[in-house]
Amino acid sequence: MEQLRPLDTLNEARGKNVIVELKNNKQLVGKLKAFDIHVNTVLEDGEEKVDGEVKRKLGTIFIRGDMVVFISPA
Amino acid sequence: MEQLRPLDTLNEARGKNVIVELKNNKQLVGKLKAFDIHVNTVLEDGEEKVDGEVKRKLGTIFIRGDMVVFISPA
Amino acid sequence: MEQLRPLDTLNEARGKNVIVELKNNKQLVGKLKAFDIHVNTVLEDGEEKVDGEVKRKLGTIFIRGDMVVFISPA
Amino acid sequence: MEQLRPLDTLNEARGKNVIVELKNNKQLVGKLKAFDIHVNTVLEDGEEKVDGEVKRKLGTIFIRGDMVVFISPA
């Protein structure tokens, strides 16, 4: 387990629903479709939430990596 | 699907209308004309929206990548 | 069209009047004279606008790229 | 001891409970599962705390390194 790298964890989450917490305090929730080493991330069937409440349905979302605080299972 | 990269998703959106959410809380909406690996992005027939309302018509817009929060279909 | 890069769009705007929106919420308006890959940008006959109103005439302006939000035709 | 590098300290904390203090003033607490040279970090059985109070149970959390202020034993 010691040699596990952080991006391996993201890899295991592909195809699953995740919460992406952003630096502007919003959350994007959707199915994790793709990511890269900059943590640029793509969600499918994505929604924007503010304080846990759905604010907008967005569909496919390309998120710039440097806006990400954390990603966890939805 | 596992090997899809985030920028491939942007590539599929070329020529389509997208919302570009910015770090200053504004949205730019227009037809996705070009982007690069820094997420520098060009929209055509672009408009600036604040809280969903059109504030300015801007035409062709070159957006610096580090201002982008996310890009999704309009 | 698919292979157009964002900086090509800036190149087409050389010699034309542009608005440079900055991260500090100000706009610089002038003739686009030069730019580089960092989006460092030079305007001629430049003016500073705040909320659309001319605040200062500045002449030639060297703008540091990382302050740029977007550039569009004036 | 003089040649110890900061990431060696993180390495000794693998599998142990840690507090990850974030730039947005929140704390994530959980078992340190993985990290890399950017300080991208993965916690297991993670919880979000604000001012020391549990706010959300999050499970596995991928944290982007540039959001980290410090990491210490929980």
Place this chain on the structure above:
Amino acid sequence: MEQLRPLDTLNEARGKNVIVELKNNKQLVGKLKAFDIHVNTVLEDGEEKVDGEVKRKLGTIFIRGDMVVFISPA
């Protein structure tokens, strides 16, 4: 003219009085003595201005490039 680079413009301003607008809303005014590709800049006989008013005489000033918003003739 099309091949002019932004730093060429700064080069033409060497030895002349310039305004350096900073990200913290202050202006430094003085004679442009030196700069490099990071836009690290040195002014001679420099003064700090806030809202156009002289606040401090500083003499030679080394300015870190990433604090610069723009540089224009004084």
Place this chain on the structure above:
Amino acid sequence: MEQLRPLDTLNEARGKNVIVELKNNKQLVGKLKAFDIHVNTVLEDGEEKVDGEVKRKLGTIFIRGDMVVFISPA
């Protein structure tokens, strides 16, 4: 003395008590155990202080370098 590099100064402080001032206005105080060229820093027997008052005892602290304002003897 002219050729002394900044990190040499940190090296002389190894094993001594230091104050690490952070960008979020907090101070971490402890024994300097390790640092690297990014100024990632490890303190032992560390405490968090706010406005000079001990707020939390933290033990071993890994501090991400880009949060550091300055480091000086405690």
Place this chain on the structure above:
Amino acid sequence: MEQLRPLDTLNEARGKNVIVELKNNKQLVGKLKAFDIHVNTVLEDGEEKVDGEVKRKLGTIFIRGDMVVFISPA
């Protein structure tokens, strides 16, 4: 004079008293002992000033370069 680089100016200030203005609006004043290309800087006999008033005597201070706004003679 045209080929002078900004760091040459800092080099001339070695051993002299300087003001280091920081992004958090504080000033550190002391004898310039060392600096590097990132503008990481070491002061000796350093003091922290806020609005020109001495707040703390700090002794030797290692300052992370990316916090520096400008450096000028004290």
